Amino acid sequence: MGVEQRLGDGEFVDLKGESITASSIRDLLIADDLDPRGIRLRDARLDGVLDLADVQSKRPLVLVDCRTDSPVLLDRASLSSVDLSGLVAPAVSAAWLRLDHYLLLRNARLDGGEHDWAVDLAEAHLGGHLGLSGAHLTGAQYALHAPRLRVGGEVFLTDLRARGVVRLDGARIGGNLRCGGADLAHDEGALLAVDLQVEQNVFLDGGFRATSTAPPHRTVRMRGSRIGGQLVLDGRASGPIALDLKHVRVGMELLLRADFADGRVSLDGLTYVGVPRRASLDDWLELLATRTQRYASQPYLQLAAAHQAAGNERDVRRIRVAQQKDLLRRGRLTRWGRLWHRVTGATVGYGYRPAIALLWLAATLATAVVLVTAVAGPAGLTRAATGPCSAVEQIGLALNAATPLVKPDTQQRCQVLTTTGLGQFVVVATWLLQALAWAFATLFVAGFTGLVRKTT
Known part of the structure; x- marks a missing residue:
């Protein structure tokens, strides 16, 4: 029985490094008599371009530990699920891809080739999970290009090594965004997730590392995002402007280590529930006073409201006094306003220490x-x-x-x-x-x- 026949019957075929023409996989996938288990292939070299663009099939595609010298094309395809774990290829192009279940690229090695990106998932819709755990992605501009991505379940970027921007602008994630242990680096920003919506939690922990070197780009930029659960920032982001959480809404707790951002931060408009964890109040006051880009009252008011809700009245007064000192130092006050501020600060602690x-x-x-x-x-x-x-x-x-x-x-x-x-x-x-x-x-x-x- 030939390889194509076995694949058509739904068997899991291990070619042990042997070659198979990429066009034969396309032909099998669109065949009417393909087994419901779909195509399941391991350790094969794909000759030619695996072009599945616009293919409509309700069968799964499993190509584990396969290699090809050409990009894998999945643009506008509609399939049950795709497993490309361990793939070695220049790139995967899957803009407007539609999957009923999951897309897996675990431990894949994609160098981008002539493309600006290693993985393109722009406006793709996945009913289940997206798995990129352990993958190595290199792109001239983007490692992962996924604006307006829709994922019904979890997104796994754990232990991802990305040399290029990970772009998730406008993405909608129904579960958690897990980036534990990821190593992201690019001169123009490492993680770009403006207007991201995550129904559950966002984890940038477990040794997470992001690096950027070219201002005014932000290393981790999540401006305007909506997070239904916790936001956990327990790794390290390095760059001139390391962290941008402007106008981010966190539905539950914020866990932010004091040394997460190695650089300037933007926290104006950030809201969360409860007292922030993983950093002391002294750490927060030092962060707001010395590492934010400019004076803003809202981060102080949010922090004070959280402590007041917890009944920490003494801490509330400390926060208010620190806010007024920052206003005096960096705020836009007239000469007389600055003078009066100094007087009230020296005499009554700005009204909080009569x-x-x-x-x-x-x-x-x-x-x-x-x-x-x-x-x-x-x-x-x-x-x-x-x-x-x-x-x-x-x-x-x-x-x-x-x-x-x-x-x-x-x-x-x-x-x-x-x-x-x-x-x-x-x-x-x-x-x-x-x-x-x-x-x-x-x-x-x-x-x-x-x-x-x-x-x-």
């Missing part, structure tokens, strides 16, 4: 006491009765002069002598200190009431 104003008030009163007791001294004071002013009376005079509203010494037994220059200086200084005391007391009340409003 107790600082009490410390300034205490320092003002202490200065008044030193001024009266040490600068003016008993010689610079006069007393209604005979005898010098006691130390208690001197302190009472100082507090009486500087404390707003509350007057501890209403009888004013001692007075500063204003007939000398020193006495006049002390009096004027106490006026200034009283003005400062009024200001600090007012700032404390305003900051305290504002803080109460923010936490209720």
Whole structure:
């Protein structure tokens, strides 16, 4: 029985490196009497171009560990499933491919040849999984070119080695996107997944590595993506702009290691549920303050909202203060706005630490006491009765002069002598200190009431 006859009967044929004409596989696949198990072939060399473009068949195609010197063409084909695991070829062209079940290219070796890509799955529709685990893909521009790809199940890019952009712009994935252990590299970005939609989780972990060197391209760019489950970033992305998660919506938790991005990050518009994991609050504040491209309030507000929902009020205040410091350093403030920001920061912690104003008030009163007791001294004071002013009376005079509203010494037994220059200086200084005391007391009340409003 010939090889073609055995293949037509659905047998799993191992050619052990022998050759078979690629056109015979096409002829078998479109034959009406092909066994429902389809074509199952292992370790064969395909002579000629395997051109299955526009082929319509409800049979599976299995070509495991096969080799060919020409690209495999699956454009606009409609099949049950395709297994090209272990394929060694220049490229696989499968734009607008329609599969009822899965496409497997596990451990494939595709060098791109004359094509800009190693695998082209633009607008392909797969009812089941896409498996590229362990594959080595090299393309002049793209390793995997899959804009607007539709996958009903999982996408496996685990341990993928890609030398070219992995492009998933506009792709829709019904299960998980698994990139654990993948090694992606290209000068113009490693993983490009703008407007990606993943129903479950995205895993960039298990030793995941992405590298890019040419600005302004992003190493990992997922801008505008929608992720129904978790986003796990537990590998390493290196480049001038290493990570772009602008306007990404994560339906569950965000797990982001502090050292995931070796370069600048863009997090404006990123939303998630719960407190971020895999990095401490200090790591997050350092990331937002020093490694984002520019100041943006939304990442701070999102982080504060997550901690507030968890009941971490002290952490919420830390985040708010860090946000205001970043605004002062990198925000667009007028000269007077910047000055006022500095004042409120130094006095009430931008409204989130009103107790600082009490410390300034205490320092003002202490200065008044030193001024009266040490600068003016008993010689610079006069007393209604005979005898010098006691130390208690001197302190009472100082507090009486500087404390707003509350007057501890209403009888004013001692007075500063204003007939000398020193006495006049002390009096004027106490006026200034009283003005400062009024200001600090007012700032404390305003900051305290504002803080109460923010936490209720």
